[in-house]
Amino acid sequence: MALLDKCEKFNLPQVAQELGLYPFYTAWQHMAADVCEVDGKSALMFGGNNYLGLAHDDRVVRAASDAALTYGSSLTGSRLLNGSLELHEELERELADFFGMPAALVFATGYQANLGVMSGLCGPDDVIFFDQYAHASLLDGARLSQSRMRMFRHNSPDSLDTALSSAEPGRKGSRLVVLDGIYSMEGDICALPELVEVARHHQATVLLDDAHGAGVLADGRGTLAHFAGRAEVDLLTLTFSKALASIGGAVFGTPSTISFLRHHARSMVFSAALSPAATAAALTALRVARQEPWRGRTALRNARTLAGELAALGYACAPATTPIIPVPMKDKVQTATVWRDLMNRGVYVNAVLPPAASARLRLSCTATQRREHLDEVVAAFAALR
Numbered sequence: 001m002a003l004l005d006k007c008e009k010f011n012l013p014q015v016a017q018e019l020g021l022y023p024f025y026t027a028w029q030h031m032a033a034d035v036c037e038v039d040g041k042s043a044l045m046f047g048g049n050n051y052l053g054l055a056h057d058d059r060v061v062r063a064a065s066d067a068a069l070t071y072g073s074s075l076t077g078s079r080l081l082n083g084s085l086e087l088h089e090e091l092e093r094e095l096a097d098f099f100g101m102p103a104a105l106v107f108a109t110g111y112q113a114n115l116g117v118m119s120g121l122c123g124p125d126d127v128i129f130f131d132q133y134a135h136a137s138l139l140d141g142a143r144l145s146q147s148r149m150r151m152f153r154h155n156s157p158d159s160l161d162t163a164l165s166s167a168e169p170g171r172k173g174s175r176l177v178v179l180d181g182i183y184s185m186e187g188d189i190c191a192l193p194e195l196v197e198v199a200r201h202h203q204a205t206v207l208l209d210d211a212h213g214a215g216v217l218a219d220g221r222g223t224l225a226h227f228a229g230r231a232e233v234d235l236l237t238l239t240f241s242k243a244l245a246s247i248g249g250a251v252f253g254t255p256s257t258i259s260f261l262r263h264h265a266r267s268m269v270f271s272a273a274l275s276p277a278a279t280a281a282a283l284t285a286l287r288v289a290r291q292e293p294w295r296g297r298t299a300l301r302n303a304r305t306l307a308g309e310l311a312a313l314g315y316a317c318a319p320a321t322t323p324i325i326p327v328p329m330k331d332k333v334q335t336a337t338v339w340r341d342l343m344n345r346g347v348y349v350n351a352v353l354p355p356a357a358s359a360r361l362r363l364s365c366t367a368t369q370r371r372e373h374l375d376e377v378v379a380a381f382a383a384l385r
C-alpha cells in the first residue's frame, strides 16, 4: 500500500460534515470574550480555556500589539542562536515569583515545554510513571526521551505505589512521576499530597503539569498553592494558552535544572522563540491575574453553579471543583448529535470522542460569563432533555 492511500480513503470528516455532525475545526468569523460567531449565527463560548476571560481584555491585547510594534512580529529563530528579548526574561522572573518556583524557562508552546523537559532530562535508562489521564504532550515527551513508560490508575496512590515497586530503572537511570494539576477532560484536581508522598517513598522525581490549574486555583497561583505547602514538586510546567490568554509555555525548576534545559531541551534549542506579541500578552495577563484574583474565583463559581443546574436536569455531572465540566454521553453518535443540537441553540461546547477520552461533552467556565449566559446553556440542555 502506498503511504498516502490511507488519506484518500479517510472520508469520515466529509461524511460527518454533510450530516452537520462534525464538531472539530470550527472556523469562527468573529470572536469576543464569551460570544462567537459562525455562519452568521452567534454562539455562547463554553468550549474554550479562556478561564480568566483575558483573551479579549484591552490591557492584554494592547500589550501584544505594542510589543509587535516595538520588537517586530518574530525573532525568526531559536533563543539559543538568535537571542531572547529582555521581555522573555522578565516573564520568566515574574512567573517563577508568582508560582513559587526558583526559576523558569519560557517555550513557544506548552506542548513544547513538556516535550523539552521530558526529552531533555530523561533517557533510555529512566522509567516514567504516568497517571492514565496525563496529557498527550507528556506522553510524547516521554516517547522522544526513549525512556520506559508505565501507567498507573487515575489519582490512585496505591496504583502508583505498585507501579513504582515493579519497575526498576536501568543502572544509570532514575524514576520520574508525571501528574496533571487539573485533568483537562475529567475536570478533577490531582491528589497531589498523597501521590507525592508515594513518589518520595520511592525516591522518584515529580513533574506537575499545571496547564489548567495555573491562573485559576488558589487565587491564580495554581495547584501547588491549592494544597498550601502540603506537597512540593521538583518540576512544574504550564501553558500560556489557557488562563494566561496567549500562546507559549514554561518549565520551572532549580536554576541548575533550567540552565541544563536551556542547552539540552530540543524543543528549545531547535525551535524559534516565543513571539514578542505572545510574550507581552502572557506577561500582562499574568500581572492582571495577580491583581484580580476574583477572576479565578468567578470562573470556579460559574462552574459550580452550571454543573449543579445540569445535574438537577438529570445530566450525570459531578459537583465542579474546577472550571471544567464533563457531561458523559452514551457514545460517539450521541455526543456529535447533542453537540450539533446545542450549536443550533447557540451554545458551543467541546465534543470529546474516543480514543481521546470516553464520549462526553466538555464545558468550560470563565470569569466573564454572566448569569444570563449560564441560563441560556441550562435552557438549551433542558430543551434537549
Ligand SMILES: Cc1ncc(COP(=O)(O)O)c(C=O)c1O
Residues within 6 Å of the ligand: 109, 110, 111, 112, 114, 135, 137, 180, 184, 209, 211, 212, 239, 240, 241, 247, 248, 249
Ligand atoms: C494538560 C495540558 N498540558 C499541555 C498542553 C499543551 O499546551 P499548549 O496549547 O500551550 O501547547 C495542554 C493543552 O491542551 C494541556 O491541556
